[in-house]
Amino acid sequence: MARTSLLRRLEQVELALLPAKFNIKGKARIVMERPNWKDMPGEVNLAESFCTRWMRKNGTLFEYVSLHGTQDQLSEEEFENWIAAFPIQREGDRI
Numbered sequence: 001m002a003r004t005s006l007l008r009r010l011e012q013v014e015l016a017l018l019p020a021k022f023n024i025k026g027k028a029r030i031v032m033e034r035p036n037w038k039d040m041p042g043e044v045n046l047a048e049s050f051c052t053r054w055m056r057k058n059g060t061l062f063e064y065v066s067l068h069g070t071q072d073q074l075s076e077e078e079f080e081n082w083i084a085a086f087p088i089q090r091e092g093d094r095i
Helices: 002-017 076-084
Strands: 024-032 052-053 062-068 089-090
Touching: 002 076, 052 076
Parallel strands: 024 062, 052 089
Antiparallel strands: 052 062
């Protein structure tokens, strides 16, 4: 229960810190997990993982996560904090 409350607060802080041009109306996230066969089995490798976050023109925050390992190898708080460390780009600014 406390973890859910903390994550909700973290998301509220993140949304409050976004520039005014970001008016989030929804959120979508895709997580691709790749188990570590070559590295240490059972450990997530965040150095090999990445996250791309962008704001769609319709106000949806879209997050694509490619995780080298599995999400259950991290606590929910660690996972959310790691994603929050990546910048949010506007849809037109994406490469």
